[in-house]
Amino acid sequence: MRINFSCAFLFIGFVSMAQLSISGSVQDIHHNPIAGATISYPGQITYSDTDGNFNLTVSYQTNQQLSVAYLGFKTYQITIPFKDEISLKVILEPDYLNIEAVSISAKSNEIQNKKRISKDYIAENYTGSLSKSLENVAGINVMSIGSGASKPIFRGLGLNRIAVTVNGNKHESQQWGADHGLEIDALSQERIDFVKGVAAIEYGSDAIGGVLSIRNNIIPEINTFKINTTLLTRSVNNSVGIVFDLQHRENRFFQKFKASYIDYADFKTPTDSIIYLSRNIPIHKRHLKNTAGKEWNMFGQFGYVEDNYHSILTVSNNYTKAGFFPGAHGIPDLNRLTDDQNSRNIEYPYQRANHLTIQNEHKWFFTDSEFTVDGSFQNNHRQEMSEFHTHYGNQVELNTSDVELDFNLSTFGLNTKFTHYFSDKHQSNFGFQGQFQQNNISGYSFLLPEFSRNMYGAYLLHQYDFAENLRFDFGLRYDFGRVDIEEFYDQTLYNYLISNNYQEDVANNYALRSPSLSRDFNNYNFKIGTFYSVSPQLDFTLNLGSSFRNLTAIELGANGIHHGSFRHEQGNNNLDAERSYIIDFQASFIKEKYAFNLSPYFYYFSNYIFLNPTGEFSVLPHAGQLYKYSQTKALLTGFELEQSYSFNRFSTEFVLEYIYSKQTSNQMPLPFTPPLNAFVKLDYTLFQNKKYIEKSDIYISYKYFAKQDRISQNETLTPQSSVFGFGVSSELKFGNIKPKLFISAQNMFDTKYYSHTSFYRALEIPEQGRNIQIMLQIPF
Amino acid sequence: MKTIKIISSITLLATLFSCSDDNTTSSDTEKPTITIVAPSDAQEFHIGDEMTVVVDFSDNRELASYKIDIHYSGDGHSHDRIIFDENTVDWSQQIIGELSGKNHRLNQTIHIPLNANNGHYHFGIYALDKAGNQALEWIEFEIHNH
16 A cells, blocks of 8 residues: 555644654545544554544554555555654545445435445446446436436336435426436536435425435635546447546636537347237347437536635536337337338437526525525426327328427526534524426427426424434425416317217317316425434434425326327326325444445335326227326335445445335335345456556446336336446556546346336336446546 | 434334235236237238127136227328328227126127228227236238229
8 A cells, every 4th residue: 555645734743752642633535524434553543533533642663654544545644753743634535446436434414314426436337327327326226218318216216206406406307207318417427415215304395215416516626727538438339428527726716617429329139029019029130229319418617716605607508319219109110110221320209308507506604604595597308209190090280390299398496505503513404495497398299288387495404413423403394386287178189089979078088188277285394313323433324204296297187198108197186295204224334444334214105196097998099098196105115235345455345225115005016116136246456556557446246136026007027137247447647647447348248138117128128238338537 | 222222213124024015815917818819910901891800808817898999000101191192081990898707709890991091000909907907919900992
């Protein structure tokens, strides 16, 4: 081991005896204290406390080193001089190539079950989109749509039951839809915190399964100028991508600029045909036709920083265009699945989406308080393009536009937060949040109505530090708001049904695709949290709370065929907001090279919204039975278990997840519940401190999904799967330049397997085949 | 004291995991099976024909209902309305009926209207069992003028 870039400040006292008194504090590069770090000197060992402080008295030994070590960070060492009193401030640098870059450290002020995911973890685990890159993090599963898009699932809950925030603002897009992904650039984010379980107090509606709190507004250090270029290529979809990242700060002003572009072809899947609805559908050349796509991102950030104030303006834009497999919309036409000899073209049907975010944050720091105000604007414009087609033979409108669906969603948000430190034992946070949202539609098909929504929330979160190792918090939140949905009446459908001899009232019911309705809502939520640290290595967190989610326009008023799910869905204005009560517990043990984390949880939904099959057929073509949104009680429980251990040049990681769910209406599990799964990784440091190689690690990984036979109605059973991965991660050095090179293989053996939570599961399409990818990051 | 509280919370959570699944009663997740005997896949018809439909249904518990869904699926070229004769329509017909028992053979005759467009059509059969499990089978057929 050698001295690295961690820094320390020595304050030197006068020489007296052979006994030295060493004290200090241990922090990470974000100035968060690190508790439980091992501070050792020959003959003495101690650990930093919850504030990161330590002290020890040693007998001086010539030229011996003091070591400060903590899992996930590069060990810091310094030769102790012969001085009476020494005070050290140690800042540990993350050990990016150590698998524990998913850091369990940084005991922050909040009592939350939180996991920090570093930018380097995402780069090393990048698999085409952000959520999929996080799928081996305990508690996270993924719903993937093709090879370039995915959405996260936290503890089995997804869509509108989770929240993704960027710099504190909820990402607002068509979250209810399962056939598109999260419009967030995976490789430009700076830090991600995964908050599990109880998070409704600060985040409001939708934060039921958890919150992915993404930040890209971390203030750079003074006098820094960094440029980073990343090149990547992936074999499973022949993608090529480039990312450019620049940040600059002199003194008070800083600027960041990022741009990326990725282009990918149809993805490969290890099968020559799929059997769907007992038809044999060919998959020519093992490429899933028309799943090619492209994505580009632009990001600009400008900030002004003073000692007691900062202001940050962020503008970012994400554009994606991706094809849909032609067999995924309704009943596949075999002649549309013939090989078009071009794996990079994007033909009909395809989707494209543009997500623009503008955000401005102001923060003031006072002696015992902080005040933050931020305003944001988001626009999510999503279109689904498909050759004009109609199911109703009489649709006479000569429509040459091929825009099938067009949703234009604009959201204005305002967040204010005031934190006051009454003493070092009491602290309170007050927050007020408001959001206005408007959805406009067009296109020749109808799915989601026009609506406007106002939501307001206020919360209070108080923290009480009873002792250094025992902390409590409690929170209350009140939300209220209103949604106005516009009517949509399909005259063409009415005419079609009348001409097919249906009764007038039947035709009317089907033609009213969404009623005009207004709905007010209000919700109360609470939270109680306890943090108890038995020792610097072992601590427990227990959170109890409630969470909720407001109803979507689809759940309130839809009436028609959702081609993404192949069902005729009917909304219900008599539903109440979804509500759950959560107990979330975490036990964490970290000692030297070993870390263990167990996180069981229990959710009781007093009101869970689901699509209930009615047993009555829809009269419409392309539709089976009617599904009506209904409510029931439900329970969801499970646990995550993680363990990591380093010895010599090896490190290992193990993650186990189990989820059990049940809804009381039909005694069946909740749909899309992931099965028991386990992830194992074994990493070996091949080279260290060689001429051109700073560090190089080689790893193998294994992911196991048990069979999922606890299925919901009209779901498909998914067999078990075993998938292997392999990789070499290296930090190289050429003079002052230290590029990072990640070479990896996913699904090493080209295994044919299915994912229970994949959007294409219903079509019996297996997961992506073998992927070999190379990512090179070049910093300057 | 705090340790006892923590241990008892863990024990409480552990007891919840020991609750077994009461799958004993009616969790029927098995879909019915559908065998389309007639028409046959890619069969050709003419306008004015009587299409003979024979479908066999079976279920592990109890059948409930069926739906025949016939609709135009295009001729492989553009769906643009402009190129079609204004006197013809994309024929679309849905028939819903009841089923019973564990096995049921459906015999039906469907008249192909004189103003139906030429081209490919989908012929789909949905079946529901009493528990609400849904099955779907489909084939293609063609309509040609004389």
